Amino acid sequence: MIKRLQIVEQKLQHIPREKEGLRLWLRIVSCSQMVEQEVRSMLRDKYDSTLPRFELLSALDRVPDGLSMGELSGWLMVTKGNVTGIAERLSEDGFIKRNPTPTDRRSFCVTLTPKGKKIYKEMEEDYESLLDKLFTDVSLDDSDTFTGVLAKVKEVVEELREDRE
Amino acid sequence: MIKRLQIVEQKLQHIPREKEGLRLWLRIVSCSQMVEQEVRSMLRDKYDSTLPRFELLSALDRVPDGLSMGELSGWLMVTKGNVTGIAERLSEDGFIKRNPTPTDRRSFCVTLTPKGKKIYKEMEEDYESLLDKLFTDVSLDDSDTFTGVLAKVKEVVEELREDRE
DNA sequence: AAAAACAAGTTTAATCTTAAACTAATTCCT
DNA sequence: AGGAATTAGTTTAAGATTAAACTTGTTTTT
Numbered sequence: 001m002i003k004r005l006q007i008v009e010q011k012l013q014h015i016p017r018e019k020e021g022l023r024l025w026l027r028i029v030s031c032s033q034m035v036e037q038e039v040r041s042m043l044r045d046k047y048d049s050t051l052p053r054f055e056l057l058s059a060l061d062r063v064p065d066g067l068s069m070g071e072l073s074g075w076l077m078v079t080k081g082n083v084t085g086i087a088e089r090l091s092e093d094g095f096i097k098r099n100p101t102p103t104d105r106r107s108f109c110v111t112l113t114p115k116g117k118k119i120y121k122e123m124e125e126d127y128e129s130l131l132d133k134l135f136t137d138v139s140l141d142d143s144d145t146f147t148g149v150l151a152k153v154k155e156v157v158e159e160l161r162e163d164r165e
Numbered sequence: 166m167i168k169r170l171q172i173v174e175q176k177l178q179h180i181p182r183e184k185e186g187l188r189l190w191l192r193i194v195s196c197s198q199m200v201e202q203e204v205r206s207m208l209r210d211k212y213d214s215t216l217p218r219f220e221l222l223s224a225l226d227r228v229p230d231g232l233s234m235g236e237l238s239g240w241l242m243v244t245k246g247n248v249t250g251i252a253e254r255l256s257e258d259g260f261i262k263r264n265p266t267p268t269d270r271r272s273f274c275v276t277l278t279p280k281g282k283k284i285y286k287e288m289e290e291d292y293e294s295l296l297d298k299l300f301t302d303v304s305l306d307d308s309d310t311f312t313g314v315l316a317k318v319k320e321v322v323e324e325l326r327e328d329r330e
Numbered sequence: 331a332a333a334a335a336c337a338a339g340t341t342t343a344a345t346c347t348t349a350a351a352c353t354a355a356t357t358c359c360t
Numbered sequence: 361a362g363g364a365a366t367t368a369g370t371t372t373a374a375g376a377t378t379a380a381a382c383t384t385g386t387t388t389t390t
Contacts, residue, residue: 019293019296020300020305020308021300021303023308023312024300024312025299025300027316030242031193031315032193034322035190035322040378044379068369069368069370070367070369073369077195077202078346078347081349081371082346084369084370084371104355104356104368105355105356105368106354106367106368107367107368107369108369131186132184134318135185135186135187135190135318136321138314138318142310142313143185143188146189146193146311148307149307150193151192153196153199153302155302156301157200157202157203160299209349218375233338233339234338234339234340235337235338243377244377244378245338245339246341249339249340250375250376250377251375269337269386270386271337271384271385271386272338272385273338273339
């Protein structure tokens, strides 16, 4: 059985040395895909849940006062329509609650229910220990280098977007 | 208007310094999301196309003899059912062709049509110049560090998977 | 050669995702 | 105050994605 790692390397061989950005990008994507796959498997097998659901719960857990649908959309970096769907299902399962906002009748304040808090705590523990395992070999130095690079790239994207507006 | 960058940083503040792996992972994810968003916009606005379509064409462009559906699935790291759908739409648009394999009647050899080759070449140029722009500030040294880190993480994931089998 | 095991792709049902159009509420402008 | 512009969130239509069940063809085993 051929390893996915090998496939990616095979893919990268076709890319000339000058295009280092492209090379790096493809490596980032393939690594992300693999890690996400692991996280998804864990969430599905152990909690019958998904990554988007987990991420929404995670956002709410970090902001005990709750978030509006729009804030969730920004926080998760997905469209508002997307949040509507995920929140709907989480709400049906009783993990979150959509409270009316007194000052704005269009808006909700979404919060975790006790049930949601409880399940999230368990998920979070498994999630963090999985990532800890996967990133265990990464030194603090490398992590800092990495962080700097990612920040630069994100800055460039931000600038590009601002130019468009 | 609040920047996504700021939202991510806000998110990360809640994470204790010990959990460096988690921190790094969230940074990778948010950076990937932003870059992918840019690529998607470009492909949609300029080619009325999508990233999965582009990636399938890209795989075929690099292997002129063609790939089977299963090979495409491995190459793109997605399920076979997923490939079926994307290939179907690309085929309808006349960008790819599914040729029968003489030695195995279950299998196809998928190749680019001339039309597909032509459009891919144009897309590829835009894609590469976009990534070049986004990664322009990344030094070769940093890129090497990065590559090492990513390789390590992927190794760990591979090992984890092997253990499961 | 027949049965069993396996492999290549497709289908299905569910969730996710997006962009764009839409509804309803709020704010801004004059 | 009253109309215009903006904003919060939903809906819609189409594609992407997955896991699991399935169909058909190939290989292995006995």
